[in-house]
Amino acid sequence: MLSVSGIHKSFGGVLALAGASLDCAASEVVGLIGPNGAGKSTLVNAISGFLVPDQGMITLGGQPLQGRSPQEISAAGVARTFQNLRIFPDLTVRQNVEVALLRARRLNPDRAASLRTDDLLETFGLASRARETAGSLPYGTRRWMEIARAMATAPRILLLDEPAAGLNDEETERLHQVITLIRDRGDVGVVVIDHDLAFINNVCSRLFVMDQGRLIASGVPADVWRDPQVIEVYVGPGNRADTTEPIR
Ligand SMILES: Nc1ncnc2c1ncn2[C@@H]1O[C@H](COP(=O)(O)OP(=O)(O)OP(=O)(O)O)[C@@H](O)[C@H]1O
Ligand SMILES: [Mg+2]
Numbered sequence: 001m002l003s004v005s006g007i008h009k010s011f012g013g014v015l016a017l018a019g020a021s022l023d024c025a026a027s028e029v030v031g032l033i034g035p036n037g038a039g040k041s042t043l044v045n046a047i048s049g050f051l052v053p054d055q056g057m058i059t060l061g062g063q064p065l066q067g068r069s070p071q072e073i074s075a076a077g078v079a080r081t082f083q084n085l086r087i088f089p090d091l092t093v094r095q096n097v098e099v100a101l102l103r104a105r106r107l108n109p110d111r112a113a114s115l116r117t118d119d120l121l122e123t124f125g126l127a128s129r130a131r132e133t134a135g136s137l138p139y140g141t142r143r144w145m146e147i148a149r150a151m152a153t154a155p156r157i158l159l160l161d162e163p164a165a166g167l168n169d170e171e172t173e174r175l176h177q178v179i180t181l182i183r184d185r186g187d188v189g190v191v192v193i194d195h196d197l198a199f200i201n202n203v204c205s206r207l208f209v210m211d212q213g214r215l216i217a218s219g220v221p222a223d224v225w226r227d228p229q230v231i232e233v234y235v236g237p238g239n240r241a242d243t244t245e246p247i248r
Helices: 040-047 070-076 093-107 117-123 139-151 169-184 197-203 228-234 240-244
Strands: 002-011 014-024 029-033 055-060 078-080 157-161 189-193 206-211 214-219
Touching: 002 040, 014 029, 014 040, 014 055, 014 189, 014 206, 029 040, 029 169, 029 197, 040 055, 040 078, 040 157, 040 189, 070 078, 070 093, 078 139, 093 117, 093 139, 117 139, 139 157, 139 169, 169 189, 169 197, 206 228, 214 228
Parallel strands: 014 214, 029 189, 029 206, 078 157, 157 189
Antiparallel strands: 002 014, 002 055, 206 214
């Protein structure tokens, strides 16, 4: 359903993406992994329209997305969360979700019309905290809220940029359940970026591995972890992944 191929993007002299590709079907959870600076967030920014790629093709259900605005891409069915949380800390949890839903209804009346704030709060375990201000919530709960806000757009593809970062084991397990719940709806594909490889291996049926802006391997986790290039990046003698930031 989502198809991304041959994406290039440079920032001045830095070639952030040099032929990045991935694809994701409805009802599938795929992982996008790679060391710090590999280009994962840049690729998500390109897919969601937050930056315009220099080259490459991005389609959703066969329709081209590149060159369209973030609002148009959201209306087409791509939702995302951010590596750094983007919520309204002074609004309540309910208001945060409601604002996202009102915006989604304006952008995409067809798909978002049937969604209800209460259902989203219930689905993501936020009903009991609906009246609390978002800024006062534990970090994990803010993460669910961010995902609930993304789901308020009734997406066909959900892009999650490091959703497990900063979560404890219990919260990570809950996140796994939330992603499984979304997958089991049957009409949403999920792309997950994370450095928590145990979490990634548990939740994803296929992986895309990036290094230095390129796709270096893709496939089912068992095959990917046998790939010599992946081994070199993650556990090999050069082990660039380990020299930047520890793998959580
Ligand atoms: N707006 C920008 N201007 C200049 N360089 C950028 C910009 N955004 C990203 N880069 C560079 O592009 C490269 C890829 O960065 P990106 O944030 O996509 O990596 P990442 O795989 O998400 O890393 P991390 O795991 O640390 O989040 C890096 O070298 C980064 O410094
Ligand atoms: Mg990133």
